[in-house]
Amino acid sequence: MANSKLYKGSLNTIILKLLDEGGRMYGYEITQKVKEITKGELKITEGALYPALHKLEAEGLLVVEVAKVDNRLRKYYKLTEQGVKEKTNRLVELEDFIRNMEQLVNPKWTIN
Amino acid sequence: MKLSQDQIQELYKFTRAHYVEHYDLQTELVDHLANGIEQQWAHSPKLSFDEAKQMEFKKFGVFGFMDVVAERQKAMGKKYRKIIWRFFKEWFQLPKILIMFLVIVIISVLLYNSTDEEWKQGIVLGLSSVLALGALGYFFITRKNRELDMIKGGKKWMLGEMIFQFGGITLLSNFSLQLGLSTIHAEGFILNNIWFDVSFAIVWTSVALVSYVAMFVIPSKGEELLAETYPEYKITQNL
Missing domain, CATH: 1.20.120 (Four Helix Bundle (Hemerythrin (Met), subunit A))
Incomplete structure (x- = not known):
């Protein structure tokens, strides 16, 4: 299993990105989607996912919709307008981070 | 196989027994557990409801729902x-x-x-x-x-x-x-x-x-x- 500590700081960005692509999603669906994309390498734990979703909702980045599915209620999350903007900002930050990490881990030495 | 209405009610009781007293959070966790149980049944149809429920609950870690409740309170x-x-x-x-x-x-x-x-x-x-x-x-x-x-x-x-x-x-x-x-x-x-x-x-x-x-x-x-x-x-x- 992937080292969850390394992913922890990026969980909110991952959620925002998935919701941007998937429209509206519910908690369980998000865990499965991440598992599917990373071929089981990364598992978002339930104990981390819901706090992250609730925090993003309280910040006004997500909005909740509820539907009755299979004799139970299901809560779907989707991005607000503010959430769409924030997703773009956070993705840029994450890409910068990945680029920097790549340079640190795999430096390309040049002789001037 | 899908969960019956009685089993859904049982999951509500289960969340209450594990210190989730608010309906809004109970509902979300019940749906999560139900999805997990149904997924388990898709792979192992012989698994009992209780066994599947416990397996899903374990995924929340040693503190169960407590972290989720505490963070929800904060939010x-x-x-x-x-x-x-x-x-x-x-x-x-x-x-x-x-x-x-x-x-x-x-x-x-x-x-x-x-x-x-x-x-x-x-x-x-x-x-x-x-x-x-x-x-x-x-x-x-x-x-x-x-x-x-x-x-x-x-x-x-x-x-x-x-x-x-x-x-x-x-x-x-x-x-x-x-x-x-x-x-x-x-x-x-x-x-x-x-x-x-x-x-x-x-x-x-x-x-x-x-x-x-x-x-x-x-x-x-x-x-x-x-x-x-x-x-x-x-x-x-x-x-």
């Missing part, structure tokens, strides 16, 4: 403070701002003209006590009604609990009492200063306004705010 607290701020701000627009201004001026003038130190301390302590004891008294008198409002429709909502517990605003009243009491030991040069008079008037008026918003304005709009926060609120009221 909802933030939402509640935003609601207070929304109604608090209304008092900084015309014509309500005139009332605020008038109260601040009256208290400032009253303090400024109290040249006797003991008399001034008496006014400060009196005003602080009115707020603190008023809030506490109102909190106790309305206890029964508030508890009924909290579980209206047989369901307890996290935001509903905050609204009808006045968001712990009685702590703020305690702060105002401490503020009043601290003037007893204050040096004369602090008390006999126009900045003290104005500052006290502003702080007292702000605390009074926040208390008023939390104790009267927000609870009177309780239903509306719950429906606005929880899309499932109206659905479940009609069940």
Whole structure:
């Protein structure tokens, strides 16, 4: 299993990105989607996912919709307008981070 | 295979037994567990409901749902403070701002003209006590009604609990009492200063306004705010 500590700081960005692509999603669906994309390498734990979703909702980045599915209620999350903007900002930050990490881990030495 | 209505109810009971007392969070966790159980059944159809339920519950870690509940409380607290701020701000627009201004001026003038130190301390302590004891008294008198409002429709909502517990605003009243009491030991040069008079008037008026918003304005709009926060609120009221 992937080292969850390394992913922890990026969980909110991952959620925002998935919701941007998937429209509206519910908690369980998000865990499965991440598992599917990373071929089981990364598992978002339930104990981390819901706090992250609730925090993003309280910040006004997500909005909740509820539907009755299979004799139970299901809560779907989707991005607000503010959430769409924030997703773009956070993705840029994450890409910068990945680029920097790549340079640190795999430096390309040049002789001037 | 899908879960039956009885099994869904069993999951609600299960979340309650594991310290999730609010319906909003219960609903989300029940759906999560149900999805997990159905997924397990897709791979191992012979697995019993209880076994599958326990396997899904284990995925939440050693503390079970406790972390999720604690973090949800934090997030909802933030939402509640935003609601207070929304109604608090209304008092900084015309014509309500005139009332605020008038109260601040009256208290400032009253303090400024109290040249006797003991008399001034008496006014400060009196005003602080009115707020603190008023809030506490109102909190106790309305206890029964508030508890009924909290579980209206047989369901307890996290935001509903905050609204009808006045968001712990009685702590703020305690702060105002401490503020009043601290003037007893204050040096004369602090008390006999126009900045003290104005500052006290502003702080007292702000605390009074926040208390008023939390104790009267927000609870009177309780239903509306719950429906606005929880899309499932109206659905479940009609069940």
